[in-house]
Amino acid sequence: MFRARDALREVPDARGKRVSARRLNHGRELFVTYCSACHGVEGDGKGPAAVGLRPPPRNFKQGQYKFAAVASGQLPNDEDLLRIVQKGLHGSAMLPWNDVPERDLLDIIQYLKTLSPKWPRRHPGSRSCPGRTRGATRERPRRSRAA
Numbered sequence: 033m034f035r036a037r038d039a040l041r042e043v044p045d046a047r048g049k050r051v052s053a054r055r056l057n058h059g060r061e062l063f064v065t066y067c068s069a070c071h072g073v074e075g076d077g078k079g080p081a082a083v084g085l086r087p088p089p090r091n092f093k094q095g096q097y098k099f100a101a102v103a104s105g106q107l108p109n110d111e112d113l114l115r116i117v118q119k120g121l122h123g124s125a126m127l128p129w130n131d132v133p134e135r136d137l138l139d140i141i142q143y144l145k146t147l148s149p150k151w152p153r154r155h156p157g158s159r160s161c162p163g164r165t166r167g168a169t170r171e172r173p174r175r176s177r178a179a
């Protein structure tokens with residue numbers, strides 16, 4: 033289960049570091065170029081190429097992910113998202129994007145997080161890899177600047 037620990041203004045990356053507006057804007061441009069045909073310019077999964085696709089492209093506004101390796105209800109972390117985007121999702125229209133530089137994909141991933149109101153409020157879950165206790169890598173909660 034998820035508990036809101038703090039209210040972050042900025043989008044945290046996997047290490048809880050703030051992501052610059054420059055990277056987010058760059059990510060947005062690349063998203064529109066590469067991903068919007070299916071996922072929609074707004075990220076709502078209703079791009080022109082989405083018609084009739086089964087399974088349908090993910091609606092990023094919902095902040096719900098199926099495949100990322102974190103406990104259900106938590107948000108996936110950057111590493112998981114990167115792996116999914118690089119490898120694609122077998123049996124779906126989501127193809128591997130391994131010809132796009134990793135740095136560019138990471139900018140897109142940061143941008144995806146701005147599409148759902150869930151991201152700024154939640155921390156990405158720690159990877160649920162076997163042999164590692166969940167929560168072991170948890171960072172100290174950061175103080176909200178708004179308060």
Ligand code: HEC
Nearest residue numbers: 066067070087088089090097098099100117121124125126
């Ligand atoms: C040709 C259509 C198409 C394009 C282009 C496309 N996707 Fe997808 N994407 C899909 C579909 C369909 C799914 C849902 C697959 C499923 O549910 O099995 C999906 C799912 C995803 C997911 C969900 C992973 C999860 O855990 O739920 C992510 C993240 C994603 N796409 C990112 C991207 C990014 C980033 C780009 C651009 C670099 C992109 N997609 C381009 C069709 C597309």
